[in-house]
Amino acid sequence: MKNKGIVIFLVILALVIVAVFVGEYMSDKPNKSKANPYEYNIDEFKDVDDDLVLYKETKNFKIGFDEPDAVAAGEGKILVSGDGSLKIIDFSGVLQNEFSLPGKSHSLKIEGGSVYVTLEKQVLVFSENGDELLKMDLPGENTYLTSVAVFGNDIFVADAGNRRIIRFSKAGEKIAEFEGKAGDDILHGFIIPSPYFDIDINGEGELWVVNPGMHALENYTFDGDLRAFWENTSMKIDGFSGCCNPAHFTFLPDGNFVTSEKGLVRIKVHKPSGELLGVVAPPVKFDTEDQAPDIAADSLGNIYALDFERKIIRVFELK
Amino acid sequence: MKKLKYILYTFAFLLLTVSVYAQQQRFPKPEFDSGYTQPSTITPEPRALQLEYFDVLILAIFLAVASYLIIKKRSRRGILWLSVLALLYFGFYRNGCICSIGAIQNVTLSFFDATYAVSITALLFFVLPLIVTLFYGRTFCAGVCPLGAIQDLVIIKPLSLPKWLNKTLGLIPYVYLSLAVLFAATGTDFIICRYDPFIGIFRMDAKALMIILGVAMLLMGMFIGRPYCRFLCPYGVLLSWMSRFSKRHLTITPSECIQCKLCSKSCPFDAIDYPTNEKEVVKSGLGPKRFITYALIIPLWIAAGVFVGVKSHTFLSKANPDVYLAELLISQPEVKNDPDNIDVQTFLASGKSMETLVEEAEVIQDKFYTGSMIAGGFLGLVIGMTLLNTVVFRKRQDYEPHKGNCYSCGRCMDYCPVEK
Numbered sequence: 001m002k003n004k005g006i007v008i009f010l011v012i013l014a015l016v017i018v019a020v021f022v023g024e025y026m027s028d029k030p031n032k033s034k035a036n037p038y039e040y041n042i043d044e045f046k047d048v049d050d051d052l053v054l055y056k057e058t059k060n061f062k063i064g065f066d067e068p069d070a071v072a073a074g075e076g077k078i079l080v081s082g083d084g085s086l087k088i089i090d091f092s093g094v095l096q097n098e099f100s101l102p103g104k105s106h107s108l109k110i111e112g113g114s115v116y117v118t119l120e121k122q123v124l125v126f127s128e129n130g131d132e133l134l135k136m137d138l139p140g141e142n143t144y145l146t147s148v149a150v151f152g153n154d155i156f157v158a159d160a161g162n163r164r165i166i167r168f169s170k171a172g173e174k175i176a177e178f179e180g181k182a183g184d185d186i187l188h189g190f191i192i193p194s195p196y197f198d199i200d201i202n203g204e205g206e207l208w209v210v211n212p213g214m215h216a217l218e219n220y221t222f223d224g225d226l227r228a229f230w231e232n233t234s235m236k237i238d239g240f241s242g243c244c245n246p247a248h249f250t251f252l253p254d255g256n257f258v259t260s261e262k263g264l265v266r267i268k269v270h271k272p273s274g275e276l277l278g279v280v281a282p283p284v285k286f287d288t289e290d291q292a293p294d295i296a297a298d299s300l301g302n303i304y305a306l307d308f309e310r311k312i313i314r315v316f317e318l319k
Numbered sequence: 320m321k322k323l324k325y326i327l328y329t330f331a332f333l334l335l336t337v338s339v340y341a342q343q344q345r346f347p348k349p350e351f352d353s354g355y356t357q358p359s360t361i362t363p364e365p366r367a368l369q370l371e372y373f374d375v376l377i378l379a380i381f382l383a384v385a386s387y388l389i390i391k392k393r394s395r396r397g398i399l400w401l402s403v404l405a406l407l408y409f410g411f412y413r414n415g416c417i418c419s420i421g422a423i424q425n426v427t428l429s430f431f432d433a434t435y436a437v438s439i440t441a442l443l444f445f446v447l448p449l450i451v452t453l454f455y456g457r458t459f460c461a462g463v464c465p466l467g468a469i470q471d472l473v474i475i476k477p478l479s480l481p482k483w484l485n486k487t488l489g490l491i492p493y494v495y496l497s498l499a500v501l502f503a504a505t506g507t508d509f510i511i512c513r514y515d516p517f518i519g520i521f522r523m524d525a526k527a528l529m530i531i532l533g534v535a536m537l538l539m540g541m542f543i544g545r546p547y548c549r550f551l552c553p554y555g556v557l558l559s560w561m562s563r564f565s566k567r568h569l570t571i572t573p574s575e576c577i578q579c580k581l582c583s584k585s586c587p588f589d590a591i592d593y594p595t596n597e598k599e600v601v602k603s604g605l606g607p608k609r610f611i612t613y614a615l616i617i618p619l620w621i622a623a624g625v626f627v628g629v630k631s632h633t634f635l636s637k638a639n640p641d642v643y644l645a646e647l648l649i650s651q652p653e654v655k656n657d658p659d660n661i662d663v664q665t666f667l668a669s670g671k672s673m674e675t676l677v678e679e680a681e682v683i684q685d686k687f688y689t690g691s692m693i694a695g696g697f698l699g700l701v702i703g704m705t706l707l708n709t710v711v712f713r714k715r716q717d718y719e720p721h722k723g724n725c726y727s728c729g730r731c732m733d734y735c736p737v738e739k
Binding site: 003006007009010013017021023024025027029 | 478528531643
């Protein structure tokens with residue numbers, strides 16, 4: 001036979017072509033669908049190098065809430081809220097006081113012996129005994145308060161629903177509000193796709209605000225002018241990922257940031273410049289991918305994470 | 320040596336195409352240590368209407384130029400370069416879409432689905448090459464179709480296929496056309512696009528299977544000229560019909576044939592008809608008898624086609640996702656609890672009731688019943704006519720291009736020593 005090699009080659013190709021047609025026709029049926037290539041799979045990012053983990057979990061406190069809401073620490077106490085009440089416990093976990101709240105709390109703060117609580121549309125100030133000292137209403141269809149920070153004579157409240165920071169005096173008078181819009185194109189206001197919008201003030205009196213949609217932490221003057229910021233969008237350990245992270249943050253006594261993320265749940269420590277310092281709790285420490293633990297830190301640098309799934313406060317100390 | 324070089328270049332090109340399917344979608348996107356920043360995801364805008372009209376204009380210009388180069392200028396070199404341009408524009412720049420071949424489905428669907436309106440662009444892409452072919456033969460295949468161009472460029476050592484094999488494989492485009500029309504008419508699938516072997520190469524992105532198909536076609540095309548055009552292309556069926564009636568088709572010789580036979584081996588597509596030996600045909604005495612027999616059994620072929628169509632409609636209808644899903648949910652109700660079955664979960668989340676799904680599936684099956692019957696009958700007729708054609712004696716004194724099968728590539732003109 002002439003061109004025997006070519007003929008054999010062509011027959012093989014013909015078989016391949018027929019096989020491809022049949023294979024393609026038979027595949028892609030409703031019961032033969034392939035694994036979803038667009039599935040949000042973050043398993044590979046859950047592994048964290050042990051050398052990066054600087055903290056160890058030393059103890060945890062059962063808080064007795066079915067639905068815990070928020071945690072704060074300071075002045076030798078831990079505050080935790082849930083099920084419509086607030087508990088004050090000492091660092092050994094002994095309950096010191098408990099009082100009711102008029103609704104579901106979103107954030108807590110203790111400052112100068114006063115307890116600051118934000119509800120959806122209210123900011124309440126209590127004494128440690130539970131006496132209501134001040135109430136500030138922020139009505140509005142979209143108002144959704146998520147965080148409170150206190151420094152000197154100023155109270156700052158984060159309103160996720162209206163994407164603004166409101167400044168009050170300690171007498172409860174509204175002084176100003178701002179929306180984080182800078183004069184140039186560096187940042188363009190707060191982007192808040194979900195109700196996670198945290199603020200805090202460090203020991204130097206610097207007001208820092210999370211811009212969660214930008215994966216950024218932004219420093220503003222009390223008048224609302226952008227002074228500095230850092231951002232890092234990344235699935236890797238040194239960045240923030242998803243629609244809106246970090247969900248919560250707080251300061252260590254040395255000025256470093258402690259951040260808590262949802263989706264890829266993890267708690268980390270960043271330098272004031274934004275550089276990753278280390279990991280407090282890697283993703284494998286958590287049972288859920290839904291909620292970021294609320295976090296607080298005491299004057300010794302211990303970190304308290306409110307685990308919404310296990311309904312406990314988990315204490316992390318430097319190794 | 321020259322051929323070896325050519326083969327090596329072709330293989331290098333084919334190897335490059337392998338990288339096309341090595342790409343994978345990943346979510347979350349990979350991050351790079353090199354500092355490369357991923358571009359943010361964008362949703363491409365549909366092509367502007369003016370640009371679509373521009374495509375039609377380009378098509379019309381290419382058709383006009385191709386016809387001019389073949390009929391008037393008789394330039395093989397010209398048509399070759401035009402086909403390269405067409406490959407670059409309609410293939411790699413326009414990513415093989417819209418194309419006249421796929422437009423069959425758009426036009427079909429517009430006839431059978433009142434809610435679907437075929438765009439004027441798709442309609443013109445479908446109609447213009449047919450009209451031009453009716454006048455000048457398949458100049459579209461020669462210089463405008465990117466699928467034809469890419470195959471034409473890889474032809475190295477074309478083999479001549481036996482006549483029986485050519486005829487038999489030549490029936491596949493009719494089957495493909497029937498199925499494409501049936502699937503489009505029932506709103507099931509656009510199979511011409513789905514099984515387009517070269518679109519993955521044009522787009523540098525496709526499923527692995529389709530890249531394999533494209534590469535296999537090109538490898539085959541090195542030895543069998545234009546395998547897709549000859550043995551698959553459904554639009555080729557329509558073009559072939561038009562071309563048979565073409566007013567001014569390509570001629571091998573510009574004036575009188577001198578019977579030098581130089582052109583006889585020039586066509587890589589076996590599309591040159593040789594002069595007939597009248598004496599032998601008359602001597603055999605078989606022509607009239609066979610003609611009558613084959614003509615009489617055409618109705619039987621049609622009946623057999625209808626029968627096969629009716630019997631196969633259930634199988635064919637399973638290609639429709641609604642029919643398949645309804646049958647799956649009836650035969651395996653437990654798949655409702657499979658959270659990984661995206662199609663089933665999507666159906667359940669849609670809120671559509673099982674009764675509605677089954678009703679819709681039954682309507683589609685009815686359409687398949689009628690459609691398969693017609694398609695089967697059509698294929699029976701095609702087989703009958705093909706057989707009949709084998710015994711029809713056409714008197715030919717010169718070497719002539721087969722009007723239906725000739726792609727007007729102009730190779731034969733190049734071989735002809737006769738000058739105007």
